[in-house]
Amino acid sequence: MKNIYNCTPYKIELPDIIRGAGIYVYDSGGKKYMDLESGVWCTSVGHSNKRINNVIKTQTEKIMHIGFCYENGEIIDSAAGKILEVTGFTEGKCVFLCSGSEAIELARQIAKKITGNVMSMTMHDSYLGSYSSVKDRSRNWYIFDWNKCDGCTETEKCDPDCDQLKNIPGDISEFILEPGSSSGYVRFPPESLVRNIVDIVRNNGGKIISNEVTTGIGRTGKWFGFQHYGIKPDLIAIGKGVGNGYPVSVTILNKKTAREAEQSGFRYMQSHQNDPLGALIAGEVISIISDENLIDHSDRKGKLFLSHLKTLKDGRIITEVRGRGLMFAMDICNNKMGDEIFIKLLEKGYIVCNRGALFRIDPPLTITEKEFMGFVSDFKDILGSIHRRTKGFAHG
Numbered sequence: 001m002k003n004i005y006n007c008t009p010y011k012i013e014l015p016d017i018i019r020g021a022g023i024y025v026y027d028s029g030g031k032k033y034m035d036l037e038s039g040v041w042c043t044s045v046g047h048s049n050k051r052i053n054n055v056i057k058t059q060t061e062k063i064m065h066i067g068f069c070y071e072n073g074e075i076i077d078s079a080a081g082k083i084l085e086v087t088g089f090t091e092g093k094c095v096f097l098c099s100g101s102e103a104i105e106l107a108r109q110i111a112k113k114i115t116g117n118v119m120s121m122t123m124h125d126s127y128l129g130s131y132s133s134v135k136d137r138s139r140n141w142y143i144f145d146w147n148k149c150d151g152c153t154e155t156e157k158c159d160p161d162c163d164q165l166k167n168i169p170g171d172i173s174e175f176i177l178e179p180g181s182s183s184g185y186v187r188f189p190p191e192s193l194v195r196n197i198v199d200i201v202r203n204n205g206g207k208i209i210s211n212e213v214t215t216g217i218g219r220t221g222k223w224f225g226f227q228h229y230g231i232k233p234d235l236i237a238i239g240k241g242v243g244n245g246y247p248v249s250v251t252i253l254n255k256k257t258a259r260e261a262e263q264s265g266f267r268y269m270q271s272h273q274n275d276p277l278g279a280l281i282a283g284e285v286i287s288i289i290s291d292e293n294l295i296d297h298s299d300r301k302g303k304l305f306l307s308h309l310k311t312l313k314d315g316r317i318i319t320e321v322r323g324r325g326l327m328f329a330m331d332i333c334n335n336k337m338g339d340e341i342f343i344k345l346l347e348k349g350y351i352v353c354n355r356g357a358l359f360r361i362d363p364p365l366t367i368t369e370k371e372f373m374g375f376v377s378d379f380k381d382i383l384g385s386i387h388r389r390t391k392g393f394a395h396g
Contacts, residue, residue: 010354013346020047023364023371025351033346034375036363037353044217044241045288046364052244055284056277064277068269072276079283083250086223086286087236093258095251096279098272100213100239101129103249104176106268107235108133110253111174111207113266119172121201123189126178128211142169144197146189158192165196172206177233179225181214184353184360186322186329194229207257208233213249214327217241218289218365221299221325228324244285248278294365298325301369308376309361317341317383328361337386344382350375 006012016028023046024032038044045052059075066072080094097103112118124145128134137143148164158165175197180188198208210233215225219241226233234257239249253261272278289295302325309328310321320331332338335356342354353360363372 013343014351022046022048023367031349033349033351034363034371035351036361036375037351038241038362038364039245040240041214041219041353041360041362042240042243042245044219044365045244045285045292045294046366047245049244049288051288052246052281052284055280056246059277059280062276065272065275071274075276075283076274076279079279079286082283082286083238083242083252086290087252088232089236089252089254091255091258093253095253095268096274096282097249097251097270098247098278099129100211100237100249101131101134102270103213103237103239103251104129104209104211105131105133106251107209107237108174108176109268110235110251110257110261110266111209113264114257114260115173115205115207117171117173117206119169120174120176121168121172121197121206122176123178123182125182125185125187126176126211127181127183128176128178129213142172144168146193149190149193156192158190158196160196160199165200168197168200170204172201172204174207174209174235175201176209176211177226177229177231178211179215179229180220180324180327181225184214184329184355185358186324186327186360188228188322188324191229195231198231207235209235209237211237213237213239217285218295218298219325219327219362221295221302223295242282242285243278244281246278246281248275248282250282289365292366298365301367301372302326304369305372305376308373312376312379312383314383314387317386323361326363326365326367330359330361332357332359340386341379341382344385345379348378348382350378 014027017025018028019026023034025035025047026032083094084092095106118140119142120140121142122128124143177194202208210226212224216238220228222228234254236252242248242250302323306323312318313321317333317337318330319333322329338354338356345352
């Protein structure tokens with residue numbers, strides 16, 4: 001790609017992918033690859049999903065984009081209604097945008113306008129998007145390092161009077177929870193800790209934002225990651241899976257927060273805000289997941305798949321396996337070994353998210369048990385060949 005500036009940290013390994021179907025993508029030579037990364041964790045209901053394609057074809061012949069002084073209320077309101085139903089935000093409000101980063105940014109701006117505070121709070125290992133406003137945490141941020149909770153003896157019930165929690169400032173504008181992705185490493189902060197933080201921030205007048213860009217739309221075996229924590233956020237940011245590859249995201253406000261935002265006079269404008277095509281696609285993704293019972297499938301299959309992935313853990317090459325729903329991470333002994341396994345998986349027709357010493361596996365929610373078991377079997381063969389070659393490793 002001589003005309004493209006690749007500013008991602010990833011090397012392009014497959015430069016000629018020309019089509020996708022379901023959980024597979026195909027190169028120009030006809031070789032198929034099982035996409036266990038779902039693009040960039042986006043294709044929740046599979047590549048070239050027919051229902052999504054039909055919605056796009058139909059709507060592009062009508063209208064895709066709207067201006068600030070006119071709208072397609074029927075499409076936007078219907079899609080928003082579906083999203084509010086699955087979030088449980090009865091009488092809440094939605095804003096349709098383009099990316100998860102923007103959905104988070106809008107939620108933060110709303111919280112700051114309502115509370116009048118500037119201090120943001122998040123966990124030390126959270127990823128909140130690509131904007132500099134969330135990447136530069138050198139000022140107006142309180143970062144909670146939950147690694148310090150590892151040695152805590154109160155493993156079942158977090159003590160709200162511990163020093164860690166007492167240090168939380170009283171002027172937090174918003175606490176942004178990433179419920180399980182942890183910058184892609186798939187780590188889950190303790191439930192009781194999260195609930196205590198939510199109570200402290202909310203009691204001080206701050207807002208709770210759930211960053212569901214990665215953990216939402218069925219990825220964790222529930223509609224949203226925050227549902228594993230027994231909390232009710234004030235705002236939710238969703239992206240990736242809600243568009244199945246189309247760039248659409250949503251900021252969702254509960255009833256109280258929406259009323260406060262309106263009363264505060266909050267304003268925000270973006271060129272593709274509440275476009276009918278994006279909203280229609282998001283609504284159709286919600287309908288597909290509901291119609292095909294993919295939330296229950298994600299939960300059931302996720303538990304099964306995790307048990308099989310854990311059989312790959314040998315303590316030498318694969319050192320740890322974590323997951324929730326259809327969101328998995330595998331720790332690998334070092335970058336060199338991770339890169340070697342990644343290339344061997346590509347040769348066998350499998351794509352995973354490769355971070356060297358860590359693989360991230362996020363298949364489409366439509367993946368079958370047979371398909372995933374084929375991946376596990378081929379992964380075992382790769383590990384077996386490495387064990388035979390490197391006699392210093394014991395076969396796990």
